[in-house]
Amino acid sequence: MNLSKDLYNKEKLEQKPTRDGYGHGLVELGKKNPNIVVLGADLTGSTRCDWFEKEFPDRFIQIGIAEQNMMGVAVGLALSGKIPFASTYSVFCPGRNWDQIRVSVAYNKANVKFTGAHAGISVGPDGATHQGLEDIAITRCLPNLTVLAPCDMIETKKATIAAGEMEGPVYLRFAREATPIFTTEKTPFQISKAEVFREGKDVSIIACGPTVYEALLAANDLEKEGISVEVVNNHTIKPIDEKTIIETAKKTGAVVTAEDHQVMGGMGSAVVEVLSKNHPVPVEMIGVQDRFGESGQTDELMKEFGLVAENIKEAVKKVIKRKA
Amino acid sequence: MGIKEIEKKANEIRKDIIEMLLEAKSGHSAGSLGMADVFAALYFGDIMKYDSKNPEWKERDRVVLSNAHICPVWYATLAQAGYFPIKELKTLRKLGSKLQGHPDRFELSGIETSGGSLGQGLSIACGMAYSFNKLDKKDNWVWALTSDGEHDEGQMWEAAMFAGKNKLFNITQIMDRNNIQIDGYTEDVMPLEPLKEKYEAFNWHVLEIDGHNIEEIIDACNKSKAIFEKPTLIIAHTIPGKGVDFMEWEYSWHGKAPCAEEANKALNCLRTLDGKIKSEHE
Numbered sequence: 226m227n228l229s230k231d232l233y234n235k236e237k238l239e240q241k242p243t244r245d246g247y248g249h250g251l252v253e254l255g256k257k258n259p260n261i262v263v264l265g266a267d268l269t270g271s272t273r274c275d276w277f278e279k280e281f282p283d284r285f286i287q288i289g290i291a292e293q294n295m296m297g298v299a300v301g302l303a304l305s306g307k308i309p310f311a312s313t314y315s316v317f318c319p320g321r322n323w324d325q326i327r328v329s330v331a332y333n334k335a336n337v338k339f340t341g342a343h344a345g346i347s348v349g350p351d352g353a354t355h356q357g358l359e360d361i362a363i364t365r366c367l368p369n370l371t372v373l374a375p376c377d378m379i380e381t382k383k384a385t386i387a388a389g390e391m392e393g394p395v396y397l398r399f400a401r402e403a404t405p406i407f408t409t410e411k412t413p414f415q416i417s418k419a420e421v422f423r424e425g426k427d428v429s430i431i432a433c434g435p436t437v438y439e440a441l442l443a444a445n446d447l448e449k450e451g452i453s454v455e456v457v458n459n460h461t462i463k464p465i466d467e468k469t470i471i472e473t474a475k476k477t478g479a480v481v482t483a484e485d486h487q488v489m490g491g492m493g494s495a496v497v498e499v500l501s502k503n504h505p506v507p508v509e510m511i512g513v514q515d516r517f518g519e520s521g522q523t524d525e526l527m528k529e530f531g532l533v534a535e536n537i538k539e540a541v542k543k544v545i546k547r548k549a
Numbered sequence: 550m551g552i553k554e555i556e557k558k559a560n561e562i563r564k565d566i567i568e569m570l571l572e573a574k575s576g577h578s579a580g581s582l583g584m585a586d587v588f589a590a591l592y593f594g595d596i597m598k599y600d601s602k603n604p605e606w607k608e609r610d611r612v613v614l615s616n617a618h619i620c621p622v623w624y625a626t627l628a629q630a631g632y633f634p635i636k637e638l639k640t641l642r643k644l645g646s647k648l649q650g651h652p653d654r655f656e657l658s659g660i661e662t663s664g665g666s667l668g669q670g671l672s673i674a675c676g677m678a679y680s681f682n683k684l685d686k687k688d689n690w691v692w693a694l695t696s697d698g699e700h701d702e703g704q705m706w707e708a709a710m711f712a713g714k715n716k717l718f719n720i721t722q723i724m725d726r727n728n729i730q731i732d733g734y735t736e737d738v739m740p741l742e743p744l745k746e747k748y749e750a751f752n753w754h755v756l757e758i759d760g761h762n763i764e765e766i767i768d769a770c771n772k773s774k775a776i777f778e779k780p781t782l783i784i785a786h787t788i789p790g791k792g793v794d795f796m797e798w799e800y801s802w803h804g805k806a807p808c809a810e811e812a813n814k815a816l817n818c819l820r821t822l823d824g825k826i827k828s829e830h831e
Contacts, residue, residue, distance in 0.1 A: 262684070286679065294672045294707035301613075301676020304662065307684065309676075325704070328666040329673060333654060 248273025250385025315341025362490025615670020668702025
């Protein structure tokens, strides 16, 4: 998988937010394709769109704090041959403008890419209103839409470029905080292809976003306790890679899902839908358990809401006990 | 096409609407009938660039119908303009039909955007106009057809601000000002006036016309194409249900289709109307 040499040596890994990968990806796309256009909704800096704006000022469109209009304008651009990236926080997009996404974007199959930055409890001190915990649930239920939650900065750059190069609407999810960069330029990335980042035989952890790294840490610790854990990076929540999910469940016979999102309707729910139809196994789900977030430092909140390696380890032990 | 022929065309469109809605047993009568003259003028008054035999023609103008529930008038106009056979109109709202209850752009040629949720079309028109005017430096025109009622939606005003900011002069918005919405008269449900002054404050050029006077419609559309500083709004004052006496001004006909008896009466009204619509307003 060509992951970092220092994979389990967290102190040695460089840490950057996934949204930086979006910024780099946009600039690279902009250089390759004159039809790439970026739309900002008064959050240009924190979504890293200012990097694109600086390089290509004529192809950056400032919409103001108007996410509903932003989606419509993006659709009009897409229907005229452009490839728009509409960028703001996940609580506003797809949060505030869901009907525009449903009708104007998805029903029209408009070639619009839209992003939810600052997704997850990891947003930190801004508190509940700004911690997007429902975006996967409300996007993955829409026909025609692709939903991506990449795991680190490098993968986010790849996901951004892949989104720009495919035809059709795509939702991209990013986090605010710096997280370890543990993949490399050589790590494979393909939309709708989940990757087994670590092989194991007792339990599979299927995760997305920066939580994948917590899953790897948990797996590494559990190895020392004699538990062999497989870790799957499930960056594409829709269309989901059924084959890889079924294969890993058949191999290990138990699954833990992990994500920085509500457990209801999230990536874990998508995995459970696949397994219950095809190969039912015991599942434990790591995620936010039906509550709103709150203010705090990111590391405090991740512990408070049960989203760190320690919590994943407990879930692994619990699910092993449930194996037939 | 001359004014008299366009008036006749509008009446043909009205008859098609009644026949379609009768077959479908549901749909929106009042707004569809009320906008027949505007649609006839747009498609037959030498205003827009389009080619029904080559619907994907790159130089074509774009039409976005934001209040998409009045699509029966659009379907009938497109059929009259040669986009598809008139007999297909009778499949409206039936399983497997290309004529969905609200338009689906993948089903029917001549439809640029699928829609149906109010308040979204003007934003899409803005994106198209920005693309043509600012990015590609092309002169395709964008015709955004909207309703008065959907101006309750905040997104309409977001789009109006955006068009004003960017001086998107290549948009002409034609607002169906028929004063009704589902729950009653617009000024009772949620007052919209003063619409002209509001749009002017948003940096639009505003024209007000009688939406049943073909000459006025054509004249206003042509004027809007000669304005290069601002987007233009044409407030078309229309009578909901126009042409069918028992439907006119009745907001109860907003979202209702006629039964067989009512359709017969309506068609009788329309047959006696040929050539009379304009003179009523002279």
